[in-house]
Amino acid sequence: MAKKKDAVDIAAEQRAREQAEVEQAFLKGVNTLRDLIAPSSLEFHADHFRLGTKYGRTLYIYGYPRQIYTGWLSSIINMDEVLDVSMFLYPVDTQIVMQNLRKKVTQLEASMSINQEKGKTRDPGLEAALQDAEELRDELQVGSEKFFRYGLYITLYANSMDDLTFVQNKVETLFGQQLVFSKVASSQQEQGLNSTVPQLMDQLQIRRNMNTGAISTSFPFTSADLTQEKGILYGINMHNNGLVIFDRFTLENANMVVFAKSGAGKSFTVKLEAVRSMMTGADVLIIDPENEYQRLSDAVGGSYIRLSLNSDVRINPFDLPKVIDTDEADDALRANLVTLHGLLRLMLGGATATNTNVTLSPEEEADLDQALIDTYARLGITSDPLTHNSMPPTMADLYDTLLHMGGSGPKLAQRLRKYTSGTFAGIFSQQSNIEINNAMVVFNIRDLEDELRPVAMYIVLSHIWNITRSQRKKRMLIVDEAWQLMKYEDSANFLFSLAKRARKYYLGITTITQDVEDFMGSKMGRAIVANSSMQLLLKQSASAVDVLSNVFKLTEEEMKRLSNFPVGQGLFFAGQNHVHIQVIASQTETQLVSTNPVEQLKQQQQQQQPGQTQ
Structure with a gap:
């Protein structure tokens, strides 16, 4: 009986030993939390x-x-x-x-007394230490x-x-x-x-x-040099979760450029800045090529001006600014003649759909210059500022002047005819019937033909510039899809001249583009960036990253991030400083400025649900 019991105990011990070995082998194959977070070596x-x-x-x-x-x-x-x-x-x-x-x-005072007794000169180090103590x-x-x-x-x-x-x-x-x-x-x-x-x-x-x-003083959660007491909220500093609050008008100029690929959030960011800037008393003027700003304009009670060949809106490029400054008034006509030269080169040659290299010959340039002067003179407008309040001429008057003058005038008139009595007649060949007297004014050019878009953008910019010179006021001008102006030398030069002179008239120009290579490949495009104290780089295509890294001297880490930023994140430059920023908006602001088609469709469906007021 005892032998049988001993055999049972031995078998139990054997099973227990085998089970312990199995458990140990199992535990060796299990990854603990320490194993998961520990480095390989x-x-x-x-x-x-x-x-x-x-x-x-x-x-x-x-x-x-x-x-x-x-x-x-x-x-x-x-x-x-x-x-x-x-x-x-x-x-x-x-x-x-x-x-x-x-x-x-006591030690410091004793040392000073000993030095005095020995006739030694004063020791500034001892005095400073004693004062601090x-x-x-x-x-x-x-x-x-x-x-x-x-x-x-x-x-x-x-x-x-x-x-x-x-x-x-x-x-x-x-x-x-x-x-x-x-x-x-x-x-x-x-x-x-x-x-x-x-x-x-x-x-x-x-x-x-x-x-x-x-x-x-060593508190580590300080903002990275881009927080001011006054200004608007641009977003969150991703380096330290501080707020990026900034007033662009405190910089040497208030110009800004925004580079981003489609869908990276550039329009969202710019519209958010516009609506927040209005709260600080700034007027906002926008050139909208894709009908993205109408909802925002309606929400803030702005003026939405739709430019098309079928609309009743008219802008006369021959308008003269009502300049108060005597020195500037003397040059108002001459400045507008220079602007008209660039516009007409764009209309008569540079903006053709098939050939962007058509230029005017020196003889045509001279005849056009004389025709412009004569056109103003026929209505009594000369360099005398007292004559500048007269009714300005129109494109039809210039056409008539060219037609009846010698030299190359009739040929130029023939090329100008499509803007006076041809396909593009009306919109830019009659007296202006618009006024910029609202806190937000949006010029929509979506419905214009592709050939007419750069001309329209040039004329609208010229009209806004005349208003800006007439009355100094805190204003922001947003030029969306600016690459369309960069394609032509005269329109690029005009945009650069505005960026260079805007600060004098309390104007900040925001230039937005998604075609970085074309924009930066232009001499004037690089000059506009150089004359912009603020830059915002959102997510970029791989080819654009190399271009921007050379211009903005980005580190390798910033280059990697630039092509992988999520929507709404980017590099925010202000003067010599820059941070990694996350643009944020409240729910109400998001509803106003979002261009995401999914969100817009969702909002329309919510508005159409029964029981909801429109």
């Missing part, structure tokens, strides 16, 4: 470490200037590099600090300051040792500019890594005495 050296395929290096800060200012760490926080920043603050009992300061003050004692005594031990460590990451050294030099340069000194944690890279990963371990223990005021 970790290798430490004296001045760097290797984390998988990445290289890293930890620096510590050991020296600070006597005075340090708010936001001194923001340049490091907002670097477009991969780095970890770790801060450790250890409160120190005020009573202990007071005792140590008392001893320090006395001030700190007073502040600690009344409780306005506390005392801390402060440690600041930074771990840098890169794909190679050369890149790691490059990033280290950038960081040390930024620190050195502010008299903040750093060192590599030699032979302590493991402790440095442990001190900067989020596990609350200060293994380096390199600290500096600081009071509350000094430590507060």
